[in-house]
Amino acid sequence: MASLSWDYVLKFVIIGDASTGKSSILVRLTDQRFLQNPDPTVGVEFGSKLIHIPDQNKTIKVQCWDTAGTEAFRSITRSYYRGAAGALLVFDVTSRPSFTNARSWLADVREHADPNLTCVLLANKIDLCEKDESRRQVTREEAELWAKEAGLLFLEASAKTGKNVEEAFDQAARDILQKIQQGIFDDNRSHGVKSSNRTNQQNSMQLEGAEAKSRGCCT
Structure with missing residues (x-):
């Protein structure tokens, strides 16, 4: 049971x-596999993962809400931003518009999530x-520069190969842990950060059981 604690x-x-x-x-992140042809997300999808930070001897449970990227669901998905301590802002390096639109996504999440949100810009x-460099529409240097100006962490990644996917959550979790240690995040006031106790862990597992049944629902 120790492996289930966080x-x-x-x-x-x-x-x-x-x-x-x-x-x-x-x-x-959650299943260590690649979705070749995923169905479009309707509203939100939910998943969780335990991440161990060995140098701090901490185990972090990340609860992730994957939100729909279409305008039709924008008002619905905003409600899931509330209190979020971390965000992965994803764009496609072969799609210039997805990088351009990242600015509006960032403004949106910063308006509705925790004001001390840690955000990773994920290319x-x-x-x-890597197979065909001519397909790249956003250079690493350009994305890194904007991430630095906007106060974001930055990584290039591949969901297909798994490159830097867990590393993105690891870096974000480390940054949030540092904010907790500095008193920036308070688990008594921050909806997106909760310290471990038996009640919280039981509630968390009950939440995940409910979410597993309603995965993909937009209510």
């Missing part, structure tokens, strides 16, 4: 345009560029 539960949202690979990133589908 020190903190952190709420994450995965945001960005449709078809950038958000659902594939969630499945890669997905890097495997396509």
Whole structure:
């Protein structure tokens, strides 16, 4: 049972345009597999993962809400941003518009999530560029520069190969842990950060059981 315990539960949202690979990133994180042809997300999908931070001897449970990337669901998915401590802002390196639109997604999540949100700009589908560099529409340097200006962490990743998917959550979790240690996040006031106790862990497992039954529902 020790393997099922954790020190903190952190709420994450995965945001960005449709078809950038958000659902594939969630499945890669939670199931270590690749969705070749995922169905479009209707509302939200839910998943969780335990991440161990060995140098701090902490185990973090990340609870991830994968949100639909279409405008039709924008008002619904905003409600899931509330209190989120972490976000993965995903764009497709072979799609310039998905990078351009990342700015509006960032403004949206910063308006509705925890004001101390840690956000990772994730350049997905890097495997396509490794096969054919001509497919790249956003350079690493440009994305890194914007991430730095916007106060974001940055990684290039591939949901298909798994490259840097877990690393993205690991870096975000470490950044949030540092904020907890600095007193920036308070688990008595922050909806997206909860410290471990038996009641919280029981509630968390009950929540996941309910979400597993309603996965894909937009209510």
